[in-house]
Structures are given as structure tokens and as C-alpha cells.
Amino acid sequence: MKDNQPTIDRLYTKKLPSVDDFKFDDTVAGVFPDMLKRSIPGYSALINLIGTSSRVIVKPGTHVYDLGCSLGAVSAAVRNNCVDINYHGIAVDNSEAMIKRCQSLLDHENSEPKIEVVCNDIRNVKIKNASLVVLNFTLQFIPIEDRAALLNKIANGLNPGGFFILSEKIISENTEEQEKIDLLYENFKRVNGYSELEISQKREALENVLIPETFTAHKERLEVCGLKNVQKWFQVLNFVSIIAQK
Ligand code: GEK
Numbered sequence: 001m002k003d004n005q006p007t008i009d010r011l012y013t014k015k016l017p018s019v020d021d022f023k024f025d026d027t028v029a030g031v032f033p034d035m036l037k038r039s040i041p042g043y044s045a046l047i048n049l050i051g052t053s054s055r056v057i058v059k060p061g062t063h064v065y066d067l068g069c070s071l072g073a074v075s076a077a078v079r080n081n082c083v084d085i086n087y088h089g090i091a092v093d094n095s096e097a098m099i100k101r102c103q104s105l106l107d108h109e110n111s112e113p114k115i116e117v118v119c120n121d122i123r124n125v126k127i128k129n130a131s132l133v134v135l136n137f138t139l140q141f142i143p144i145e146d147r148a149a150l151l152n153k154i155a156n157g158l159n160p161g162g163f164f165i166l167s168e169k170i171i172s173e174n175t176e177e178q179e180k181i182d183l184l185y186e187n188f189k190r191v192n193g194y195s196e197l198e199i200s201q202k203r204e205a206l207e208n209v210l211i212p213e214t215f216t217a218h219k220e221r222l223e224v225c226g227l228k229n230v231q232k233w234f235q236v237l238n239f240v241s242i243i244a245q246k
Contacts (some may be wrong), residue, residue, distance in 0.1 A: 009035040012201040022205040024070070024095035032071055032098070038192035039202075040137065040169075041185075042236030047136075049234060049241075050165060051077030054132060057163045058082045062131035065154075066091040067122040068138025072102040075115045078132070079106075089115035092125050123150055127157025134165045136241075140210050148221060155225040158246040164227060167234070167241040171212045181238045188237065218242060 009031040012019075022028075028035070036043050051074075058064055058078065066075040069091035079089060091106070093099050099119040106115050118125065123146060127133060133154050139147060154164060172178040189199050215232060219242070222230045227244040234241035 007031060007034055009038065011035075012198040012205070013195065015197060016201060019201050019204040022202075022209045024093075024098055026097040029071070029095065029097035029101050032101075036070075036073075038194065039189065040239055041188050042234065042239060045236075046167060046234050046241055047073050047077050050074055050134060050136070051081045054078040055081045057132050058085050058087050059131040059159070060086045061129075062087055062159060062162075063127075063129050064089045065125075065127060065130055065133045065157075067125070067133065067135050067154075068141070069093045069102055069117075070095075070098045072106050072115070072117070074134050074136050075102075076106060076109060078134075079109075079111055079113065079115060083112065087113065087131070089113060090118060090125075091115050092118045092120055092122050094119065094121045127154055130154075130158045131162045132165070133158060133162070134167075136165070136167045137169065137239075139166060140168050140212055144211055144213070148224070151221060151225045155222075155227055155246060160246055162246045164222070164244045164246070165241060166218065166222070166244070167239070168218060169210065169212045170215050170218070170238050170240050172238065173214055173216065185237050212238075215240060215242075 011027060011031065064078055064087050066072065066089070069075055070093060072091050075089050075091040091102060093102065096119055099117060103117045106117060122138065142150060158164060172181055186199055219230050222242070222244050227246060230242060230244040232240055233243045
């Protein structure tokens, strides 16, 4: 990591001649904590909730997967709460820039147990013997046609009683609700210091990359995979986290 790396997200402050599709490259990785904090309402509270809950979910001798780990916030929160549980943590992301930083952040904390940090597409990763699998705002970046296969693989790799946590930006069930939420979300970003230009250029960059679905679509898909007790356990505006069990 370079010393002069900016930490404040200013990626879309200047008017761009054309807005490219959003990529998880080095520039994004360098400002990522600030970007998430100012773009995902409730992000820190959710990370805390996953961490504290992992204490009663993670079982000794099992695997914990953080899929689309970015800088490893979920893995670190689980480890902070499960230091005395002898589990094996695996954090996966297909962005080299994220994984490089994730490895150094998790090493820097110098805590046990060590977490295996893997640069790979989560669609190619084997899931087995899992007491917990977390997809925190990652499924939305996977093409819709690949989502069922990925979730089936996760459900198959969970041990009986194991937990799955899926957090996503969702779309509302009807246009009127969506319009209200869009208004409140734009206000959230404005209050967090993003200009109208930043908001609109970021929206354009994500348009073909982040494909949200309704809560009902997520719930039904998880139930088809054989997961039970599928419930919304956290929501701020249109950012939702679902917990389910095998
Ligand atoms: C957090 N979970 O801080 N395979 C592996 N990684 C992928 C793939 C893929 N096919 N597609 C996207 N990613 C984190 C936040 S961010 C959410 C997750 C956001 C990765 C991508 O590189 C990025 O790091 C992450 O998924 C999504 O709790 O930026 O809104």
C-alpha cells in the first residue's frame, strides 16, 4: 500500500467525459472503507452484528467463508468474536487489489486463528464443512443467471444447522415504494458529503454491474436451495441482510 494513497472517496467528484462500468481496482480499494461507510447505510452496525452473532454460530473444527471479502471486514469481525473457537476462516475475493490489502490488514492485526485469504472467483471456490457462510453485499455483482448455482453450492457445503448470511441492496416490491426509498437514499449520500454529480456518476457506473432483486426473489431462491428459517434480520433503507439455516 502506498503511503500517499488517498483514503477519502473522491472518485466521481470531477465530471467524466464518459462513465465506465464500476470496477474493484486499486483506486477503489484505496478508498474502500470510506466509500462503504458513506454509501451503505448501517454498514458498521451490520458488521458488528455479524461479528457478535458469529460467537453462537461458529463451531470448532468447521469452516467460515467470507465470500467477496473485499478488505476482510466480516472475517475480522468474526475472528474478534471467536478467538477461542478453533475454526478455519476463508476469505475470498476476485479483485487482486482488494485481496492484497485484505491480506496485509488481516496479517497486521496479528490475531489467531489465521485466516486463509484467497484470490479467486467465488463461483469457483469449493464450500465444505461450513458452520457459517457470509455473502455481504456480493451476490448483487454476480450475473443473475449464476446466482442459483452459487447458492446451491453454498447450501450443500453448509453443515446441518449451519448459517448463511446474505446482505444485499434490494429493489422494492412496487414503484411507489422504490421512489420513496430512492429519495431517502440520495439524501443519505448527500448528508454524507457526496455531491449531485458524484451521486449520479456513481449510479451510472453501477447500473450494469450491481443488479439488485426484491426481497421475495432472494427468499424464494434460498428456500428452493433447501435453506430454512429464511428471514430478514437487518435493514436500513434498501440495504437488507437475510439470515437462513440449513
Ligand atoms: C464487506 N463483503 O466489507 N468472485 C469474488 N469476488 C467478487 C466477485 C466474484 N465473482 N464479484 C464481485 N466480487 C465486503 C463488501 S463489496 C460490496 C463486498 C460493494 C467482490 C468485489 O471484488 C468486491 O470486493 C466485493 O465482491 C463486493 O463486508 O462494494 O458494494
